[in-house]
Amino acid sequence: RYPMAMARDGLLPAWMGGLGRFGTPVFGVVSTGAAIALVVLAFDAEAIAKLASAFVLLTLGLVNLAVLVLRASEIKSYAPSFRSPLYPWTQLVGIAVSGYLISRLGSAALVFVGVVTAVGWAWHHLYATPRTERAGAIRHVFRRWGREADDSLEREISAAMAGHGLRDRDDYAGLIARAVVLSIPEGADIGEAAARASTVLSDRIGVPTERVTERFLETGSLWIQPSSDHPTATPVALFEVLDVDQLVIVRASSGIRIPAAWGGSGERVNALFFLAGTTAEPGRALRLAGELAGFLHTGARACGQAATEDEVKTALLPGRTVRQYALLPEGLDAGLIGRRIGDLSLPAEAEVAAVIRFGVVLDLDSGLVLEADDQVTVVGPEEAMPAPGEPAPLS
Structure with missing residues (x-):
């Protein structure tokens, strides 16, 4: 999936992100499998373990560096569900430990990390940069130091945060x-x-x-x-x-x-x-x-x-039905006027989702008393909700 995602972001040629007839990223599967096979044939088990460990440690170090930059940038859209304690010391220690452990893996691991870093930098600057409009959080840190920031990053961070569920x-x-x-x-x-x-x-x-x-x-x-x-x-x-x-x-x-x-x-x-x-x-x-x-x-x-x-x-609510009721004294739902939300006997899984009074959205709680001219929105399962124009679904 990595080659497919990179291709869609413009970091690799677009054809590398194509899907096969079964909906699988063919190039990604083939290229990743071929690379793994080549490594297995070229190195023994101990060397593979060291190279894999070096790559994981390099990734962890870069993740810690990214956290430092994002936290220092103070971008409003950056709102992670978890914030690591003891910032920035946790990240600084993580970077230092990753570097130390890589150095203990031997010269082959150091050369591997150097080659990966050089190739990645060259590829990004020579191929990806001219073809993409990627924003950098580091520029927001620079703005705090009196230099230019890239405001387009707000949208990129927003899109990332929106995918968190x-x-x-x-x-x-x-x-x-x-x-x-x-x-x-x-x-x-x-x-x-x-x-x-x-x-x-x-x-x-x-x-x-x-x-x-x-x-x-x-x-x-x-x-x-x-x-x-x-x-x-x-x-x-x-x-x-x-x-x-x-x-x-x-x-x-x-x-x-x-x-x-x-x-x-x-x-x-x-x-x-x-x-x-x-x-x-x-x-x-x-x-x-x-x-x-x-x-x-x-x-x-x-x-x-x-x-x-x-x-x-x-x-916009698949599997649910929305009904809105205007509580007019002479209307079909006049019986709701003066009743508390908590006392309403709605069908199973149905709920009062909103009450608007004179254009103002009210805070919902079981003690809220409905008044004349309120607009009440009820959301519930399709089979339990009445047809449009019928009274509110009270059992």
Whole structure:
């Protein structure tokens, strides 16, 4: 898989990342197997053990060095699930121990490490650098010392953090339930889409509309979910005043182009998912964005074809159904007014995922009393949820 991943990142020729008819990285399997066979034929068991140990120690040393650089860079998007104690001493000791153990493996191991380092450096600078736009965290360290930093790294770190999967406290269902769905007319550009999304977020988080838009541009965290029929893009911005992550979905049936200022290169998308997270937990917003991107991989078309807000949200929660209820005194769900959330008898696995009162998203707890004009969002299994237009599913 390493040759395939490197080829997709532009570090190796693109054809080396191709898949065979069974979905396997043929070149990676063949080249890796051939290299291992060559080493086994050329060296005895003791030499192979020393070379393998030297390579592992070199890798561990570089990992410790990477941690030093990333921690010193103070990149906001860098939010690992675990932070090693006694920084930076743990990493410095790890580098020193790796170097010492390599030196104890003998001259062959030292020559091997030197050759690997030289070949890797030469390959990266002579082949990879002209063909890729890779950002370096070390430049953020330089900025702290008064030198230039590369702000495009924020997007790269964001994408890496987004692939880490959700944690128990990451409320993806709640994010979708709280989301606002908008549509823009044909011919509108990303500026209008951002202005509409920023207006909604401004009302929810108490930040001026212009500042909301600026934060999305400053953060520079955006990745595009390609699709043959319904591509999407997810801009992410972080705010100090925000406690609960918010999402605004802007649909554009005729498509919107993503310019360079927003981190694109002219790609055309049919929906934008503006995700606002908190600076206190940047990793959570990025994990939620990653989860969203995973569902968009298969559900983007259904999201684009949805005729109602309920259907849009249901498309983003496979296996679940979303229903929204406006608690009007004269409506079908008037009986919910004055009741506590904890007292509602919902079907098994169904839950109140969001309550919005006068445009404000309320914190959910069992003691929250529902009031007239509240908008209540319930998420549950498809078979347990009523059809649109029917009363809330209370047993």
